[in-house]
Amino acid sequence: MSHSPARSGRRADARQNAEKIVQAAVACLGRNAEASMNDIAREAGVGRVTLYGHFPSREALVEAALIRLLAQGNEVLKAVDLTGDPRDGLRALVESGWLLIAQAASVLQAAQTALPSGRVQELHAKPEQRVHDLIRRGQAERVFRVDIPADLLASVLHHILHGAATDVVAGRLDPTDAPRFVAEMALAVCAVPPATLGTD
Structure with a gap:
C-alpha cells in the first residue's frame, strides 16, 4: 500500500522538526544547563505544541x-x-x-x-x-x-x-x-x- 504524498510530507516535516528541536536543546543546554522548554522552542523556531508533541517532558x-x-x-x-x-x-x-x-x-x-x-x-x-x-x-x-x-x-x-x-x-x-x-x-x-x- 503506497503512502500519499501529503502523509509522507507530514512525516518528513515531523522528522525535520524533531531534529531541529534536539539541535536546539544541545545548543541551549550547552550554554545554560537550566535552559527551559520555552528557551529551546524559541531556539528551534517551533511552538510549544510542536515541541511537546515530540518530547513530552x-x-x-x-x-x-x-x-x-x-x-x-x-x-x-x-x-x-x-x-x-x-x-x-x-x-x-x-x-x-x-x-x-x-x-x-x-x-x-x-x-x-x-x-x-x-x-x-x-x-x-x-x-x-x-x-x-x-x-x-x-x-x-x-x-x-x-x-x-x-x-x-x-x-x-x-x-x-x-x-x-x-x-x-x-x-x-x-x-x-x-x-x-x-x-x-x-x-x-x-x-x-x-x-x-x-x-x-
Whole structure:
C-alpha cells in the first residue's frame, strides 16, 4: 500500500522538526544547563505544541540531547588508534575526547539534575567501555598499575575529565591548557608506582 504524498510530507516535516528541536536543546543546554522548554522552542523556531508533541517532558528532551552528544563523541573516538602502547592510547583518547567533553559539560550537568543517576551512567556505559578496555590492556602489559581495579581507575579518570570541564566552564581553567593537563593527570593516575617497577 503506497503512502500519499501529503502523509509522507507530514512525516518528513515531523522528522525535520524533531531534529531541529534536539539541535536546539544541545545548543541551549550547552550554554545554560537550566535552559527551559520555552528557551529551546524559541531556539528551534517551533511552538510549544510542536515541541511537546515530540518530547513530552524536559527530561525526555535532555536525554535526547545527551544521547546526541554521546553519539557524536563516539564517532570521533572510534577513529583514535588504541592498538599501540596503552599509554599513548590513553593520551590520544583524552586529548581527542577533551573538546567533546568540555562542550558536553553543561548538557551533562542538566542530565544529572533531570535524569535518574542510573540512567546517566547507563548512557555513558558504551563510551566508557573503551576506556575500561584500554586500562585493562595496560594492566595486562604491566604499563598501568595493577594494585587498583581497572573500573576504579576509569572512574577516577571520568571525574578528572568532568572536573576539568567544569573548571573551564567556570573560567578557572584555560581551555587551551586543559587537554595537556588532563592527559598528564590521567597518565599519572594509571602509572605504575615507582616502588613496583622492575618487580614481578
